[in-house]
Amino acid sequence: MATIVGGLGSPHAPSIGAAIDRGLTQAPDWKPLFDGYQPMRQWLAEKRPDVLIMIYNDHFTSLFLDNLPTFALSVAPVHRIADEGFGPRPLPPVPGDAQLAWHLANALVADEFDLSISHDLPLDHGCLTPLSALWDWTAGWPGRVVPIQINVLQFPLPSARRCFRLGQAIRRAVLAYPVDCKVAIVGTGGLSHQLGGERFGFINPVWDEEFLDRLETEPESLAAMSHREFIERGGTEGIEEIMWLCMRGALAPKVRRVHRNYYHATLTGYGQLVLEDMAYEPAQALTT
């Protein structure tokens, strides 16, 4: 049977991917962030998940307003590296897991999450930045990826609670997957930042730390927040935090923190997090 080994939170800013590609990870202003990835890489090397379920958003790269799904799940056997206008990043194509993805599709739709199914979803920085920072891909990707895309760009967005519940449904689906398979869930994006309007450059470290506290111990209180509250405290693009809430929903009510780091760069508050279930209770997890 499949198991969930834990959940991770990572920023997904394209600048982080560019820093990797340009060999800047030890540059003074980047080092605090990349040092924060080391315990996460080590945890992944120890837990060796077969699959990462990536909760991310596309940035009008592979998806556009002509047909923008609220939730989309990739069943692709392999994912191309998207060209975001400067040529694709020098990463190998990312293997998917069609069998698990179809299981998730069936289970989630049965659980009333009517998501779009994608057979060809080139991945942009929303997924590739955390993936390329967390996994050593130089000799090929060490595992498979199931991307789940959430619309955080065009309102109406799914509510924070809806994302949290999607995470809970992902948990039920993974734990019912009758294949030996270790899965980790990755929430991506944020934390506080704003890219449009007069409040461009808004960062709120106090909120970011509070968000990380509450995500760990009282995620229900975050699920109750409106989009306006998220935007007021974390900036318009800080709304990406609802994707971390999806990751948190896929973990047990009580979790153990393995790692947490926070750093804010020029434009964005960066949170890094590894959580594990406090107690593994599959019977309880399978109930609604």
Add this chain to the structure above:
Amino acid sequence: MIPQAGKPINSDPLPAGCYRLGGSAASIAYGMNRFCHALLVAANRDAFKADPAAAMQAAGLSPAETAMVNARDWLGLVRHGVSPFLLFRLSGALGMGLAATGAQMRGQTLEEFMQTRKITGAR
């Protein structure tokens, strides 16, 4: 708290200086957003840079949209309903980086904006 049935959970007014893409403004700005989206492709960027007026006319931009692009009125475009992620494709094609584009929306030069930052070597 579960939102009441039919109550739009996304309609609360936002704080000053914040904008969201959606609603009828998104319908009005769809052509403008689609124009910016197309700049992902190098050939479209080249055509735009070679003859901005022709490219904008071919895309069916309104006179007001064309005027905002010509004036590099980034804030006006965001207020009009352009997504920041698509705006940066436009300003980038015109040679303006993300931070400079954002600084202008704040009413600052890039230098003034960077002086407000503690970390400047890592975006």
